[in-house]
Amino acid sequence: MKKRGKKSLFIKIFAVTCLLMVISCLATYCFIAWLVPESYSTDLDAALDKEVNAFISELEFTAGEESGILFDEFLLNNDVLLQLYDEDGREIALPSQHNTDFPGAVRDGIVFEGAPSAYGVTHSYLFRFSDSGMVYTLSVAGDAEPVNRLMDTIGNIVPPLLVMVIFISAIGAALYSRYVTKPVIEISRVSEKMSDLDFSWDCTESRSDELGILAHSLNEMARKLSSALSELQAANSRLEADIERERMLEQAQLDFFSAVSHELKTPITVIKGQLEGMLLNVGKYKERDKYLARSLEVVKAMGGMVQEILTVSRIKSSETALQEEIFDFSDMIKSEYGLFEDMIVGKGQEWHEDIQNGLMLRGDKALLGKVVNNLVSNAIHYSPEGSDIFVTAHSRSGRIQFSIENTGVHLPEDDIPKLFDAFYRVERSRSRQTGGSGLGLYIVKMILEQHGADYQIRNTQQGVCFNIEFLYNHQKLGGGI
Numbered sequence: 148m149k150k151r152g153k154k155s156l157f158i159k160i161f162a163v164t165c166l167l168m169v170i171s172c173l174a175t176y177c178f179i180a181w182l183v184p185e186s187y188s189t190d191l192d193a194a195l196d197k198e199v200n201a202f203i204s205e206l207e208f209t210a211g212e213e214s215g216i217l218f219d220e221f222l223l224n225n226d227v228l229l230q231l232y233d234e235d236g237r238e239i240a241l242p243s244q245h246n247t248d249f250p251g252a253v254r255d256g257i258v259f260e261g262a263p264s265a266y267g268v269t270h271s272y273l274f275r276f277s278d279s280g281m282v283y284t285l286s287v288a289g290d291a292e293p294v295n296r297l298m299d300t301i302g303n304i305v306p307p308l309l310v311m312v313i314f315i316s317a318i319g320a321a322l323y324s325r326y327v328t329k330p331v332i333e334i335s336r337v338s339e340k341m342s343d344l345d346f347s348w349d350c351t352e353s354r355s356d357e358l359g360i361l362a363h364s365l366n367e368m369a370r371k372l373s374s375a376l377s378e379l380q381a382a383n384s385r386l387e388a389d390i391e392r393e394r395m396l397e398q399a400q401l402d403f404f405s406a407v408s409h410e411l412k413t414p415i416t417v418i419k420g421q422l423e424g425m426l427l428n429v430g431k432y433k434e435r436d437k438y439l440a441r442s443l444e445v446v447k448a449m450g451g452m453v454q455e456i457l458t459v460s461r462i463k464s465s466e467t468a469l470q471e472e473i474f475d476f477s478d479m480i481k482s483e484y485g486l487f488e489d490m491i492v493g494k495g496q497e498w499h500e501d502i503q504n505g506l507m508l509r510g511d512k513a514l515l516g517k518v519v520n521n522l523v524s525n526a527i528h529y530s531p532e533g534s535d536i537f538v539t540a541h542s543r544s545g546r547i548q549f550s551i552e553n554t555g556v557h558l559p560e561d562d563i564p565k566l567f568d569a570f571y572r573v574e575r576s577r578s579r580q581t582g583g584s585g586l587g588l589y590i591v592k593m594i595l596e597q598h599g600a601d602y603q604i605r606n607t608q609q610g611v612c613f614n615i616e617f618l619y620n621h622q623k624l625g626g627g628i
Contacts, residue, residue: 600615
């Protein structure tokens with residue numbers, strides 16, 4: 148329907164333009180066909196009048212009997228009909244070299260033989276011969292044949308002229324219609340795309356008239372609408388991302404609280420059972436000192452778990468308020484050996500470090516210290532006796548890279564992606580005595596993500612390696628100490 152509308156516009160303009168051109172050409176032709184013969188006849192009459200006046204002037208200085216030669220010369224040089232009348236209005240014979248009797252006999256309106264058969268308008272002139280006082284009237288009628296031939300010629304060219312007029316009018320109307328409708332069709336095309344919210348077009352019309360101004364205005368409007376639409380889409384995407392992030396955070400919180408409830412349920416049940424047994428003084432619970440000590444261990448474990456939960460809460464609540472400072476990351480790593488030296492020696496493990504001096508890092512020193520402490524503790528705790536622990540830290544391409552590898556043990560590949568989940572333990576028994584609280588790596592993940600660091604845990608030929616890459620050193624984060 149839209150294409151049909153465009154073609155209809157072209158056809159309408161073409162038909163109207165072609166018709167107007169044909170009518171204009173025919174009207175012009177009719178005007179010329181009327182004016183040219185009329186003008187030509189007027190010019191012939193004027194020329195004849197001039198000749199006749201000169202002829203009359205000569206007759207007035209000539210005697211009547213001698214005027215025959217003048218009449219003969221005038222008739223010979225001009226295709227006219229001459230008629231001579233006396234004072235009584237009677238036509239008399241024209242003087243001639245062959246007729247020496249003057250005045251001649253009265254004629255009965257007989258035209259000279261061989262005279263023209265078609266004449267124009269007759270003009271009359273009064274004059275006297277030089278030897279007579281009688282006033283004669285000379286009637287002169289010019290030859291109408293040239294005018295008739297001109298009119299016949301104009302009439303004969305009507306058919307070919309009409310064909311030529313129609314042909315030229317059709318070509319001219321087609322060119323004009325295309326010139327007029329091209330910008331309209333182009334604007335119609337872009338309006339269709341605009342209705343579909345498609346602004347990837349450009350109206351290429353470069354005319355300087357109102358249609359060109361309209362095309363330029365459409366281009367400007369399209370660019371502004373496209374920009375506004377892109378901004379709205381970007382804002383909508385950000386809003387959707389924010390909503391999805393909030394939903395995920397809410398779900399993560401629900402999952403975390405559910406896991407916390409599950410983790411605390413078991414030790415609370417154990418303590419409750421032991422206390423009730425001791426209060427009732429039944430069975431094995433009569434040995435109160437033994438079970439009080441066990442209850443204390445459970446309470447200490449619960450206390451540690453509560454501290455870990457409080458740490459998680461603090462980290463979550465301080466996402467935009469890190470206590471940033473620039474510190475020596477190298478010294479922090481080296482100091483960890485002193486904290487765990489007794490445990491390393493007790494298990495007969497070997498500590499190997501390759502740490503570049505002066506690795507200055509910007510971040511929350513306390514939180515990053517907890518990351519290093521947790522990773523070193525896990526490496527020592529989960530490595531068998533007599534194993535090796537390798538610690539490296541270097542700066543490459545403006546990034547600080549840290550890794551710690553404990554040997555003699557490997558992780559199930561299926562468990563690696565889940566290690567950073569809250570309360571997840573590799574041990575199938577999920578024992579807190581062998582697997583900890585299950586919050587250590589979850590806290591590590593939260594701290595590293597707050598600092599924009601990349602991290603990865605993977606199996607190696609010797610054991611398990613944890614890699615960290617801090618994307619920015621202190622120079623890029625704020626420059627200088």
